[in-house]
Amino acid sequence: MINGIKPLERSLRWGMVGGGGTSQIGYIHRSAALRDGTFSLVAGAFDIDAQRGRLFGQSLGIAAERCYPDYATLFREEAARVDGIEAVSIATPNNTHFAICQAALAAGLHVVCEKPLCFTVEEAQALVELSQKQHKIIGVTYGYAGHQLILQARQMIADGLLGEIRIINMQFAHGFHAAAVELDNPSTRWRVDPRFVGPSYVLGDLATHPLFLAETMVPQLKVKRLMCSRQSFVKTRAPLEDNAYVLMEYDNGAVGSLWCSAVNSGSMHGQKVRIVGEKASLEWWDEQPNQLRFEVQGEPVRILERGMSYLDPIALADDRIGGGHSEGLFEAWSNLYRRFALAMDATDRRDRDFLADFWYPDVAAGTMGGRWVENCVRSADAGASWVEFR
Numbered sequence: 526m527i528n529g530i531k532p533l534e535r536s537l538r539w540g541m542v543g544g545g546g547t548s549q550i551g552y553i554h555r556s557a558a559l560r561d562g563t564f565s566l567v568a569g570a571f572d573i574d575a576q577r578g579r580l581f582g583q584s585l586g587i588a589a590e591r592c593y594p595d596y597a598t599l600f601r602e603e604a605a606r607v608d609g610i611e612a613v614s615i616a617t618p619n620n621t622h623f624a625i626c627q628a629a630l631a632a633g634l635h636v637v638c639e640k641p642l643c644f645t646v647e648e649a650q651a652l653v654e655l656s657q658k659q660h661k662i663i664g665v666t667y668g669y670a671g672h673q674l675i676l677q678a679r680q681m682i683a684d685g686l687l688g689e690i691r692i693i694n695m696q697f698a699h700g701f702h703a704a705a706v707e708l709d710n711p712s713t714r715w716r717v718d719p720r721f722v723g724p725s726y727v728l729g730d731l732a733t734h735p736l737f738l739a740e741t742m743v744p745q746l747k748v749k750r751l752m753c754s755r756q757s758f759v760k761t762r763a764p765l766e767d768n769a770y771v772l773m774e775y776d777n778g779a780v781g782s783l784w785c786s787a788v789n790s791g792s793m794h795g796q797k798v799r800i801v802g803e804k805a806s807l808e809w810w811d812e813q814p815n816q817l818r819f820e821v822q823g824e825p826v827r828i829l830e831r832g833m834s835y836l837d838p839i840a841l842a843d844d845r846i847g848g849g850h851s852e853g854l855f856e857a858w859s860n861l862y863r864r865f866a867l868a869m870d871a872t873d874r875r876d877r878d879f880l881a882d883f884w885y886p887d888v889a890a891g892t893m894g895g896r897w898v899e900n901c902v903r904s905a906d907a908g909a910s911w912v913e914f915r
């Protein structure tokens with residue numbers, strides 16, 4: 526159980542790129558990183574508008590001279606200080622992630638980056654190599670993965686409670702962009718513009734989340750080939766899709782499907798993962814994150830509740846309050862940031878034993894997302910044909 530005691534003796538000196546006062550996601554990064562005292566926010570380049578970013582940083586209590594106009598200046602100036610930042614989080618539009626990650630690693634910083642980490646297999650490989658060379662981690666904020674019942678599902682599957690895995694059904698299908706809301710909403714506008722998001726909208730923006738949840742639950746399964754069909758129901762979004770279906774075949778003979786959509790009218794989030802084995806199934810839904818459905822063939826459905834002693838220790842370890850109380854996305858993100866801090870500290874100490882068994886959404890998770898989107902786009906652009914996963 527997490528009870529507020531700092532898990533590290535120190536706080537990592539931390540900065541942010543993006544996530545400014547007008548952003549959607551900056552606040553949850555700060556809330557999560559600062560929750561357990563593992564990070565202290567001392568610098569940033571928070572906004573594409575330098576003046577707005579400076580004022581915002583100062584309003585957070587950061588010294589004026591450490592509120593920088595852009596990320597290059599942030600990395601250069603902080604590297605010159607004895608008390609410069611050790612880690613940075615990147616919460617900017619998608620097209621900037623790769624370049625900012627590269628620059629941060631080159632400056633000797635640990636990185637937490639938003640998804641999608643990058644757009645191509647080549648970019649992914651470059652980040653893996655640079656992070657290894659620099660002995661720095663990249664954590665990726667697949668925030669839903671911080672919900673404790675995701676690790677409960679992982680353990681139950683590893684323990685064989687489902688038997689051989691046959692089917693994985695994933696979806697992230699909300700209705701918030703059923704109409705062209707981008708005309709009035711700047712945070713949506715860049716999401717449907719290829720200059721900012723590369724080759725995809727919902728595949729990169731939404732699908733990478735349940736894809737990673739399923740990867741976490743069933744890490745042994747590898748995608749062998751896939752087929753993707755994508756549509757732009759709001760016509761002005763073409764060639765970017767606002768709806769897509771992906772079918773997958775895995776190396777053990779299992780099959781999977783993933784529906785991602787921003788035009789699922791009436792749906793709030795609709796992010797679900799259902800893992801079907803030969804004996805039983807598990808299902809998790811992000812709108813009820815404190816419950817996990819466990820359905821054994823021929824028996825009544827069981828609803829496993831967060832925080833209860835019948836859960837595996839791996840799921841109980843991240844509890845922040847006893848069962849019955851609701852935990853939510855902010856707690857899930859805090860769990861991830863806590864893990865990022867522990868991984869950064871262990872990496873700095875070259876503690877390979879600790880890291881060998883330690884789970885967090887890492888550079889491999891981020892690169893898988895980028896690769897997967899690239900393969901989906903290749904399939905969709907070839908008329909929804911099956912393509913080998915590469």
Ligand code: NAI
Pocket residue numbers: 542543544545546547548549550551570571572573574595596616617618619621639640641666667668669711712730
């Ligand atoms: P947003 O458009 O609301 O905010 C972007 C922020 O980045 C703004 O403060 C903007 O001024 C700043 N910015 C843009 N370019 C910059 C640059 N070159 N240098 C410094 N600051 C810059 O976008 P939103 O929704 O907050 O998304 C940001 C990222 O977070 C995206 O990659 C998105 O995919 C991801 N995201 C992840 C979620 C998750 O669950 N992990 C949920 C929502 C967004």
